Amino acid sequence: MNLHAIRAIYRFEMARTGRTLMQSIASPVLSTSLYFIVFGAAIGSRMGEVDGVHYGAFIIPGLIMLTLLTESISNASFGIYLPKWSGTIYELLSAPVSWIEVVIGYVGAAATKSVILGLLILVTARFFVAYEIAHPFWMVGFLALTAVTFSLFGFIIGIWADGFEKLQVIPLMIVTPLTFLGGSFYSINMLPPLWQKIALFNPVVYLVSGFRWSFYGVSDVNAALSFGMTCAFLAVCLFAVWWIFRTGYKLRN
Amino acid sequence: MEPVIRITGLSKTYKSGFAALRNIDLEIRRGEIFALLGPNGAGKTTLISVICGIVNPTTGTVLADGHDIVRDYRASRSAIGLVPQELSTDAFETVWATVNFSRGLFGKPRDHALVEKILRDLSLWDKKDSKIMTLSGGMKRRVMIAKALSHEPSILFLDEPTAGVDVELRRDMWNLVRGLRERGTTIILTTHYIEEAEEMADRIGVISKGELILVEDKTQLMRKLGKKQLTLQLQAPLAAIPAELAGYPLELSADGQELVYTFDTQGEHTGIAGLLRRLTDHGIDFKDLHSSESSLEEIFVSLVRTNA
Numbered sequence A: 001m002n003l004h005a006i007r008a009i010y011r012f013e014m015a016r017t018g019r020t021l022m023q024s025i026a027s028p029v030l031s032t033s034l035y036f037i038v039f040g041a042a043i044g045s046r047m048g049e050v051d052g053v054h055y056g057a058f059i060i061p062g063l064i065m066l067t068l069l070t071e072s073i074s075n076a077s078f079g080i081y082l083p084k085w086s087g088t089i090y091e092l093l094s095a096p097v098s099w100i101e102v103v104i105g106y107v108g109a110a111a112t113k114s115v116i117l118g119l120l121i122l123v124t125a126r127f128f129v130a131y132e133i134a135h136p137f138w139m140v141g142f143l144a145l146t147a148v149t150f151s152l153f154g155f156i157i158g159i160w161a162d163g164f165e166k167l168q169v170i171p172l173m174i175v176t177p178l179t180f181l182g183g184s185f186y187s188i189n190m191l192p193p194l195w196q197k198i199a200l201f202n203p204v205v206y207l208v209s210g211f212r213w214s215f216y217g218v219s220d221v222n223a224a225l226s227f228g229m230t231c232a233f234l235a236v237c238l239f240a241v242w243w244i245f246r247t248g249y250k251l252r253n
Numbered sequence B: 001m002e003p004v005i006r007i008t009g010l011s012k013t014y015k016s017g018f019a020a021l022r023n024i025d026l027e028i029r030r031g032e033i034f035a036l037l038g039p040n041g042a043g044k045t046t047l048i049s050v051i052c053g054i055v056n057p058t059t060g061t062v063l064a065d066g067h068d069i070v071r072d073y074r075a076s077r078s079a080i081g082l083v084p085q086e087l088s089t090d091a092f093e094t095v096w097a098t099v100n101f102s103r104g105l106f107g108k109p110r111d112h113a114l115v116e117k118i119l120r121d122l123s124l125w126d127k128k129d130s131k132i133m134t135l136s137g138g139m140k141r142r143v144m145i146a147k148a149l150s151h152e153p154s155i156l157f158l159d160e161p162t163a164g165v166d167v168e169l170r171r172d173m174w175n176l177v178r179g180l181r182e183r184g185t186t187i188i189l190t191t192h193y194i195e196e197a198e199e200m201a202d203r204i205g206v207i208s209k210g211e212l213i214l215v216e217d218k219t220q221l222m223r224k225l226g227k228k229q230l231t232l233q234l235q236a237p238l239a240a241i242p243a244e245l246a247g248y249p250l251e252l253s254a255d256g257q258e259l260v261y262t263f264d265t266q267g268e269h270t271g272i273a274g275l276l277r278r279l280t281d282h283g284i285d286f287k288d289l290h291s292s293e294s295s296l297e298e299i300f301v302s303l304v305r306t307n308a
Helices: A003-019 A021-046 A055-086 A089-093 A099-126 A136-160 A164-180 A193-199 A203-216 A223-247 B044-052 B073-078 B095-105 B112-121 B137-149 B167-182 B194-200 B218-225 B272-281 B296-307
Strands: B005-013 B019-028 B033-037 B059-064 B080-083 B155-159 B186-191 B203-208 B211-217 B227-234 B250-252 B258-264 B286-293
Touching: A003 A021, A003 A055, A003 A099, A003 B095, A021 A055, A021 A099, A055 A089, A055 A099, A055 A136, A055 A164, A055 A203, A089 B095, A099 A136, A099 A223, A136 A164, A136 A203, A136 A223, A164 A203, A203 A223, B005 B044, B019 B044, B019 B211, B033 B044, B033 B194, B044 B059, B044 B080, B044 B155, B044 B186, B059 B073, B073 B080, B080 B137, B095 B112, B095 B137, B112 B137, B137 B155, B137 B167, B155 B167, B167 B186, B167 B194, B186 B194, B203 B218, B211 B218, B227 B272, B258 B272
Parallel strands: B033 B186, B033 B203, B080 B155, B155 B186
Antiparallel strands: B005 B019, B005 B059, B203 B211, B227 B258, B227 B286, B250 B258
């Protein structure tokens, strides 16, 4: 294991985050605050409770997930796309590193940033609504697991993309709709029966549901199933990255 | 002595069907400076990229420092430093950060004294806290060399190191290369410029259209490259070279208008004066004459032609 390489990549990526602090941290926190003002304070006060939870508090896990997914993907995809675009990837490809070290470095840094962001939003939410966390250990667990999984997914997108447009297309066209339809702002039990069934094909439902369970002990789907599905997606992403480095797909051709 | 790089039956065909390398066999000796010459698109960069692990080979094997570049990539890549042709650098990092990053990436523990020495040798020390984007092109190239040297490689690849580089950097670069060689580093460089190879290299390989068409000691190759030609434009076309002039290496153009005399610049006597006297004796009159040294490009073309 080339630990020096992992450290070098990780520090490099964290330094990049540090340089873009405003857009990396401040802007997601700001936009989430706006959601809390609109949905939590303004509209939320006129809404009834969902699953016995005040609406303003109910949306907190969903909003954190929303930011976590988008930021993990964009962060990790940019992290690996930029060296491809600028040409500096030559150094990574010629270095004595395996895919595992590359992934730990890049994905680890992206996930670290996402977790920090998630916790910041959690703190910010406190200024707008009161909430409690039933299972803090699982809350952090889901947060970290989701951050890692979707950073890995973003890493794959970054390798696959060969233009800035492609880099945006999956987050914009697939991930954003899935998150909005994944029960960030509502319980899927509020949907008509047919749509409830369809919603179960949306992986984000499991993420949001499990995360919400860690807060309020209530969920749309079983928390264990949520955990299992997230791990399954993580496994799929890991396999994809392994395959990419094994075949050199888009990297060594 | 065991070669430091051994390439056997190496081919690379890109997905598009383009064969960038065809069945290359090459051995690089430890401690030598090897110059790889070839026209644009000949496959020089692809060859380097395969050895360094940037491009997967289609067939064939490469041993670098005794290690297979695919099976034992950690060991082989640790031994290699690469300065690519393109100026690819980070923009926002400082010089100091990027060189230390490279050392870490290649699995070496931090060594600030060594990095300082490398930066000083490359006249980069006073720029160490500058962001790379603020540097000139020549300075960026120095940064790339510093990055390649940061993990103390025993094999150094320089891909077109002096393309678009000013005189000062060029001179510094050659001093650096000489210094590295004295410490036992093997250096493989690619270039368009014959003078560069002439100045530095121990051996020269010529690659064209993906084939390695020649590998020779520099001195021997220079003798070949040292050929000059004298072209005489005749007043009246000749049907054939007169028998009396058969002793000279003369060629007659197809239309009989031009007589081409090939001679060796390294020789004591070029034989030009004698030839011209003999021509006059035989009443062969010419209206113009010029002499030319065959350019490297021409030599490639002729080498490829004989090879094909």
